[in-house]
Amino acid sequence: MTTSITEKFSAIRKGLLEFAILRIVAGDKVYVADMLARLRATEFATQEGTLYPLLSKLRRDGLVEYEWRESDAGPPRKYYQLTAKGRAHLAELDDYWKTINATLTELGR
Amino acid sequence: MQKVITINLNGNAYQLDEDAYAALVAYLERSAAQLKDNPDLAEIMGDLEQAIADKCQRYLGAQKSVVSADEVRQILEEMGPVAEPPGAEGAAADDGSAGGHAAAGSGAAAGSRHDAPPHRRLYQLHEDGMISGVCAGLGAYLGVDVTIVRIVFVLLALVTKGVWVLAYVIMMFVIPYAETPEERAAARGRPFSAKDLVDDAKRQYNDFAGRHVTRREWRRRWRQQRREWRARMRAAAYGPSRWWAENVEHPPHYAMQVLAGILVPIVSVLSAALFFVLVWSLISLGTRGMVFSWPLPPRIPLWAGMLGLVLLYQLLVTPLVIGRYTMLRPHERYHYGWLAVWSGLMRVGFLILFFWLAYTYMPEFRDFMNSVPDMVRDWMGA
Numbered sequence: 001m002t003t004s005i006t007e008k009f010s011a012i013r014k015g016l017l018e019f020a021i022l023r024i025v026a027g028d029k030v031y032v033a034d035m036l037a038r039l040r041a042t043e044f045a046t047q048e049g050t051l052y053p054l055l056s057k058l059r060r061d062g063l064v065e066y067e068w069r070e071s072d073a074g075p076p077r078k079y080y081q082l083t084a085k086g087r088a089h090l091a092e093l094d095d096y097w098k099t100i101n102a103t104l105t106e107l108g109r
Numbered sequence: 110m111q112k113v114i115t116i117n118l119n120g121n122a123y124q125l126d127e128d129a130y131a132a133l134v135a136y137l138e139r140s141a142a143q144l145k146d147n148p149d150l151a152e153i154m155g156d157l158e159q160a161i162a163d164k165c166q167r168y169l170g171a172q173k174s175v176v177s178a179d180e181v182r183q184i185l186e187e188m189g190p191v192a193e194p195p196g197a198e199g200a201a202a203d204d205g206s207a208g209g210h211a212a213a214g215s216g217a218a219a220g221s222r223h224d225a226p227p228h229r230r231l232y233q234l235h236e237d238g239m240i241s242g243v244c245a246g247l248g249a250y251l252g253v254d255v256t257i258v259r260i261v262f263v264l265l266a267l268v269t270k271g272v273w274v275l276a277y278v279i280m281m282f283v284i285p286y287a288e289t290p291e292e293r294a295a296a297r298g299r300p301f302s303a304k305d306l307v308d309d310a311k312r313q314y315n316d317f318a319g320r321h322v323t324r325r326e327w328r329r330r331w332r333q334q335r336r337e338w339r340a341r342m343r344a345a346a347y348g349p350s351r352w353w354a355e356n357v358e359h360p361p362h363y364a365m366q367v368l369a370g371i372l373v374p375i376v377s378v379l380s381a382a383l384f385f386v387l388v389w390s391l392i393s394l395g396t397r398g399m400v401f402s403w404p405l406p407p408r409i410p411l412w413a414g415m416l417g418l419v420l421l422y423q424l425l426v427t428p429l430v431i432g433r434y435t436m437l438r439p440h441e442r443y444h445y446g447w448l449a450v451w452s453g454l455m456r457v458g459f460l461i462l463f464f465w466l467a468y469t470y471m472p473e474f475r476d477f478m479n480s481v482p483d484m485v486r487d488w489m490g491a
Contacts (some may be wrong), residue, residue, distance in 0.1 A: 045191025052156045054194040056149040
């Protein structure tokens with residue numbers, strides 16, 4: 001049964017990935033490998049091939065920004081953080097998510 | 110034995126074996142195709158290259174300097190297929206389909222594309238050519254034996270009273286030379302299907318429409334990088350595509366250069382002479398039923414006689430082709446262009462000389478040449 005549930009929710013998870021990324025970025029300045037590591041053990045486990053295009057879209061939408069930082073090993077990396085607009089958007093998403101959760105709980109009563 | 114190719118991933122140099130290189134190029138091209146409408150194409154491709162470079166680092170150490178095909182496949186597996194995020198402009202069309210299905214579909218398509226040989230393109234194949242390689246390239250492109258293309262060209266030249274020679278010269282200048290192993294492979298590669306043609310036209314339209322400046326910019330960078338890769342590939346593993354030239358890897362010695370300088374004209378005059386003899390025997394067989402003074406045995410039909418002549422010609426010309434190839438091949442990096450042009454010009458010169466000599470001193474040949482326009486008129490009339 002678990003496979004069918006994960007399948008059923010695959011589109012939802014895909015849609016929620018943006019939310020999950022905004023959450024991670026809201027916590028601290030992170031670079032892509034950090035994000036992938038944070039997500040690896042979760043339902044939102046993803047890959048560079050998906051993440052880079054998503055981050056570029058979030059940046060175009062003005063929700064995140066990045067800065068280059070030197071790293072101890074290897075070339076400089078892009079560290080992402082939320083913009084003010086991103087912070088506001090994340091708050092909206094949080095509210096909406098809570099509403100959905102509340103609705104789902106309500107419906108069962 | 111595998112060739113090693115040095116590549117530049119977002120500014121870092123890495124060494125890959127040949128299969129690894131092919132897999133990586135296929136992945137990057139696929140990714141670029143996925144992101145073709147993305148305004149950040151160049152940036153995302155840079156990010157992807159950097160991520161791949163970081164992952165390559167993991168497989169390299171003091172003892173190991175080359176990333177293998179399996180390791181690259183592993184890396185690309187980790188990278189995952191590149192997909193536009195939902196809601197991004199340009200991705201709206203396939204947004205509705207279930208995520209799992211879309212991913213599986215693109216994976217399968219990608220796999221088949223990677224396995225297929227490169228698309229066939231029209232090139233001049235200098236090493237296989239008599240003059241410049243136009244006929245050889247056309248033959249490879251159409252999947253027809255070179256000799257047939259050559260005979261058609263000679264007939265066209267006769268029928269058009271030499272105007273076709275001009276067409277040949279124009280093609281000589283217009284059709285690019287296959288200079289790298291990839292291009293030589295493309296010259297004989299998979300023929301275009303109708304769908305490929307449409308895709309290609311669409312892509313070209315996008316390029317010319319000028320809507321995607323960043324895409325064009327990226328493509329320019331990509332092409333430049335590929336040129337660089339190819340140059341290094343040639344330098345690293347000087348790749349002859351032929352079994353008989355497998356060991357020709359060293360820069361030519363001075364003696365070899367002198368020898369090539371002497372042998373090139375000899376080979377040129379021999380192959381021009383052979384080709385002339387072939388054409389003349391075919392004409393003579395067709396018009397008088399005899400090759401020089403030997404008549405065709407009565408039991409053998411005309412077409413079989415002609416086929417026999419062509420086969421005999423191929424047999425005689427093969428050592429010349431091999432000789433020419435082994436002579437020109439080691440010079441490629443040094444003065445290949447000069448030597449190839451020189452040998453091509455010499456062959457044109459000798460061919461013209463032979464035809465002129467025949468026209469002047471062989472009455473049968475002159476009669477035939479003069480009767481060609483009439484024959485064509487008869488054909489047209491009939």
